[in-house]
Amino acid sequence: MTPSGGWxxxxxxxxxxxxxxxxLSTFEYVPQFLGGRGLGAKICWDEVPPEVSxxxxxxxxxxxxxxxxxxxxxTSGRFVVVGKSPQSAPVESFTRSGVGGHFAPELKWAGYDxxxxxxxxxxxxxxxxxxxxxxxxxxxxxxxxxxxxTQQMIWKIHGNKTRVMTIxxxxxxxxxxxxxxxxxxxxxxxxGFGGVMGSKNLKAIAVRGxxxxxxxxxxxxxKITHNIQTLFSRxxxxxxxxxxxxxxxxxxxxxxxxxxGSLSLLPGxxxxxCNEPSSGYxxxxxxxxxxxxxxxxxxxxxDITNGVAFCAQSYMYLESMIHEPEKGYSKVTWQAAKLADxxxxxxxxxxxxxxWLSDCYRAGLLSExxxxxxxxxxxxxxxxxTLLNKIANREGFGDLLAExxxxxxxxxxxxxxxxxxxxxxxxxxxxxxxxxxxxxxGFPTGYAVPPLxxxxxxxxxxxxxxxxxxxxxxxxxxTIGQDALTxxxxxxxxxxxxxxKAVYGSEEAAEFFGPDGKxxxxxxxxxxxxxxxxxxxxxxxxxxxxxxxxxxxNANSLDHVGDLSLESRLYSAVTxxxxxLEESFQKGEMLCTLERALAVRDGRTRQDDVLHSLYxxxxxxxxxxxxxxxxxxxKSEYYGLMGWDVESGVPTRSTLERLGLKDVAEGLELxx
Amino acid sequence: MPIEVDRRTVLWGFAFGAFRLGSIVAFGDLLSAxxxxxxxxxxxxxxxxxxxxxxxxxxxxxxxACANFNTSxxxxxxxxxxxxxKECLKGNYQPKVCYQCADPPxxxxxxxxxxxxxxxxxTYARIIDEKICIGCQECIKACQxxxxxxxxxxxxxxxKSFKCHLCFGDPQCVKFCPxxxxxxxxxxxxxxVGYPVIKED
Numbered sequence: 080m081t082p083s084g085g086w087x088x089x090x091x092x093x094x095x096x097x098x099x100x101x102x103l104s105t106f107e108y109v110p111q112f113l114g115g116r117g118l119g120a121k122i123c124w125d126e127v128p129p130e131v132s133x134x135x136x137x138x139x140x141x142x143x144x145x146x147x148x149x150x151x152x153x154t155s156g157r158f159v160v161v162g163k164s165p166q167s168a169p170v171e172s173f174t175r176s177g178v179g180g181h182f183a184p185e186l187k188w189a190g191y192d193x194x195x196x197x198x199x200x201x202x203x204x205x206x207x208x209x210x211x212x213x214x215x216x217x218x219x220x221x222x223x224x225x226x227x228x229t230q231q232m233i234w235k236i237h238g239n240k241t242r243v244m245t246i247x248x249x250x251x252x253x254x255x256x257x258x259x260x261x262x263x264x265x266x267x268x269x270x271g272f273g274g275v276m277g278s279k280n281l282k283a284i285a286v287r288g289x290x291x292x293x294x295x296x297x298x299x300x301x302k303i304t305h306n307i308q309t310l311f312s313r314x315x316x317x318x319x320x321x322x323x324x325x326x327x328x329x330x331x332x333x334x335x336x337x338x339x340g341s342l343s344l345l346p347g348x349x350x351x352x353c354n355e356p357s358s359g360y361x362x363x364x365x366x367x368x369x370x371x372x373x374x375x376x377x378x379x380x381x382d383i384t385n386g387v388a389f390c391a392q393s394y395m396y397l398e399s400m401i402h403e404p405e406k407g408y409s410k411v412t413w414q415a416a417k418l419a420d421x422x423x424x425x426x427x428x429x430x431x432x433x434x435w436l437s438d439c440y441r442a443g444l445l446s447e448x449x450x451x452x453x454x455x456x457x458x459x460x461x462x463x464x465t466l467l468n469k470i471a472n473r474e475g476f477g478d479l480l481a482e483x484x485x486x487x488x489x490x491x492x493x494x495x496x497x498x499x500x501x502x503x504x505x506x507x508x509x510x511x512x513x514x515x516x517x518x519x520x521g522f523p524t525g526y527a528v529p530p531l532x533x534x535x536x537x538x539x540x541x542x543x544x545x546x547x548x549x550x551x552x553x554x555x556x557x558t559i560g561q562d563a564l565t566x567x568x569x570x571x572x573x574x575x576x577x578x579x580k581a582v583y584g585s586e587e588a589a590e591f592f593g594p595d596g597k598x599x600x601x602x603x604x605x606x607x608x609x610x611x612x613x614x615x616x617x618x619x620x621x622x623x624x625x626x627x628x629x630x631x632x633n634a635n636s637l638d639h640v641g642d643l644s645l646e647s648r649l650y651s652a653v654t655x656x657x658x659x660l661e662e663s664f665q666k667g668e669m670l671c672t673l674e675r676a677l678a679v680r681d682g683r684t685r686q687d688d689v690l691h692s693l694y695x696x697x698x699x700x701x702x703x704x705x706x707x708x709x710x711x712x713x714k715s716e717y718y719g720l721m722g723w724d725v726e727s728g729v730p731t732r733s734t735l736e737r738l739g740l741k742d743v744a745e746g747l748e749l750x751x
Numbered sequence: 752m753p754i755e756v757d758r759r760t761v762l763w764g765f766a767f768g769a770f771r772l773g774s775i776v777a778f779g780d781l782l783s784a785x786x787x788x789x790x791x792x793x794x795x796x797x798x799x800x801x802x803x804x805x806x807x808x809x810x811x812x813x814x815x816a817c818a819n820f821n822t823s824x825x826x827x828x829x830x831x832x833x834x835x836x837k838e839c840l841k842g843n844y845q846p847k848v849c850y851q852c853a854d855p856p857x858x859x860x861x862x863x864x865x866x867x868x869x870x871x872x873x874t875y876a877r878i879i880d881e882k883i884c885i886g887c888q889e890c891i892k893a894c895q896x897x898x899x900x901x902x903x904x905x906x907x908x909x910x911k912s913f914k915c916h917l918c919f920g921d922p923q924c925v926k927f928c929p930x931x932x933x934x935x936x937x938x939x940x941x942x943x944v945g946y947p948v949i950k951e952d
Contacts, residue, residue: 366929
């Protein structure tokens with residue numbers, strides 16, 4: 080079926096070495112690969128062979144939007160950055176990183192579905208894209224500026240409706256944990272693509288578009304959008320749309336356990352100041368483009384850096400709350416996150432590096448003299464300022480840390496490396512990403528939930544970034560009045576049963592452990608994770624928000640069953656292409672297999688899908704363990720379900736052909 | 752046409768003018784203004800969109816709802832009749848809506864009478880009749896004297912002006928604003944808002 084909306088039809092290719100700018104048709108890739116993560120994966124498959132390293136000029140830096148971007152479709156402000164990741168460790172491999180904000184719609188309105196950047200400029204440049212035109216412009220004046228200043232300079236030149244993706248000092252110095260930032264806090268963090276951008280001497284990409292994205296069925300889109308807003312939004316739109324919010328309504332993000340404006344959850348000095356009108360501080364919910372929820376906080380104050388922040392940034396410097404407990408979430412906590420934004424360091428990675436440094440210092444493995452860091456006062460402003468500047472400038476010990484926590488730990492070796500395992504759970508050749516909900520409630524104090532372990536071994540970055548499954552667990556816990564961090568799992572089983580039945584096909588999937596309370600129940604793990612991956616690939620390829628979609632758990636209904644069809648209905652309304660739910664899952668499966676093929680081509684096998692033994696040895700809060708043999712059995716089952724070879728974890732030829740990936744099958748065989 | 756300002760209008764004026772945005776102000780002693788040279792008066796709009804910028808999260812759903820509804824599905828900020836002006840680094844977001852001015856400069860500037868008052872729908876919105884519009888952009892220039900960006904815009908493809916027409920009485924931007932920063936107010940007596948009550952924003 081020919082699409083009659085959604086994609087704008089062109090992909091921009093920029094070769095910085097030859098300064099050649101060309102275009103290719105998006106329809107060489109879509110609708111088969113949808114957009115975003117799927118589109119990026121296919122371009123990487125076609126253009127980035129395994130021997131190309133992340134900082135090689137031949138690596139591609141791909142900014143890919145999906146069919147929904149630039150339309151009314153809720154949360155359509157997102158896009159993904161894909162390419163070979165310098166953060167993936169020890170082997171650099173393909174990964175993706177999602178970004179919110181307002182850059183993606185501007186790119187679509189300028190006439191492009193995606194940008195492929197290749198080559199390396201001989202001196203600093205930035206890219207200026209406006210209405211079907213692209214130019215490579217000199218950026219020597221911008222080089223060395225922080226991310227805010229860079230944007231201000233570009234706004235001066237191209238007007239303040241221009242949206243900019245830019246790197247800071249860290250990216251310029253090819254840090255493997257550098258982010259690419261847009262506006263005041265939306266960034267492509269995980270993956271370290273800021274370093275890739277710096278390696279290409281590309282300081283920023285500025286976009287302004289006045290065109291439009293055609294929607295095939297505009298009325299249908301309004302209907303679904305309205306429907307989604309009633310599910311997520313604070314304003315009651317039942318009956319009179321102008322009525323104020325309904326009492327007792329729960330925002331359906333994190334299963335109702337979370338709402339607008341993340342700062343309001345963080346009591347302390349800063350929030351107190353914001354709540355005091357005469358202080359000059361304020362905080363408001365802030366939304367990405369077309370978002371019905373606005374989960375982030377926009378914070379202003381006379382002596383802090385203004386900007387938006389959400390989970391990763393908000394929680395980045397919790398050490399400051401231990402350092403000065405009486406202040407709680409303080410101005411220092413905030414300013415630390417903003418400083419990371421200004422110099423362009425991925426805040427999420429700092430959440431591993433800082434506690435690891437602290438552990439090493441306490442174990443006597445690192446000293447203040449050796450590192451040049453005030454390790455005695457972790458949590459203070461002086462510490463974070465020194466640390467971030469050293470990392471950004473690759474100065475002294477910061478040079479090592481700019482390689483990412485895992486690489487730094489490996490280099491130091493010995494006990495320091497062992498201490499890093501708790502923060503970097505995946506062993507094997509494809510780790511490098513910080514722990515993220517491997518236990519319900521966090522490691523090591525939370526609860527073992529078998530699918531979380533399987534998700535972790537299989538992903539090509541941190542696994543829980545598709546929040547759907549964890550949101551459901553969290554939502555169930557908060558519905559019965561428990562804190563997600565201290566939830567007692569057996570109490571949430573009854574709530575989860577109808578939800579799991581609807582989403583994963585079985586009520587049993589809701590029971591993570593047997594009636595004896597001692598042994599984990601791995602029975603439904605593989606099918607659950609397969610469906611989770613399909614969801615995850617789809618939402619990153621249509622591109623909707625991680626936190627809202629797929630909509631699994633409804634905090635406001637009695638049975639709590641969500642609605643999985645929302646994304647595919649949005650897709651159909653925007654593109655005019657029919658997509659039933661079952662068909663969409665097959666597409667998700669295909670894209671997941673394509674990503675696996677990319678990893679396999681970089682050398683990933685079953686042996687790399689493992690956790691550090693620490694994660695298998697530790698009992699959870701209920702005395703249960705992820706047993707190695709259970710995990711291995713689940714892996715086999717998962718590979719079997721996906722049609723991958725059980726021994727090696729490699730997608731088989733027949734599977735690839737069945738999924739319409741014949742060229743991928745041939746490419747993989749060529750390799751082996 | 753006799754014009755009275757009811758109590759409610761004045762209250763709206765206080766609530767939204769003094770304490771919130773300053774978008775909507777109503778003062779009873781400015782009643783003489785709305786008139787053409789020939790003495791004909793422009794009736795006040797009976798429906799207006801009110802803005803509370805302190806609630807705005809800057810998501811721009813309003814822009815998309817407007818563009819999607821008022822074109823044949825061309826989703827774009829540049830087709831929207833409402834826009835959110837953002838100073839990102841300062842953290843100031845300001846939704847800009849058409850005030851449906853009491854004494855509309857756009858309407859008075861139109862040389863061909865394409866700008867009319869929507870009596871048919873009962874909103875008394877200031878609307879552009881596309882069939883009559885000759886694309887001279889006088890309405891845009893007139894609006895621009897007071898309000899930036901102008902609330903009347905030019906469609907390069909059609910070569911006609913377009914502006915907010917309150918979606919036939921059910922403004923979609925208001926309906927889709929997820930936070931309730933935009934609200935609609937209705938009064939049979941009409942609202943004394945926009946120019947000349949406020950002369951810039």
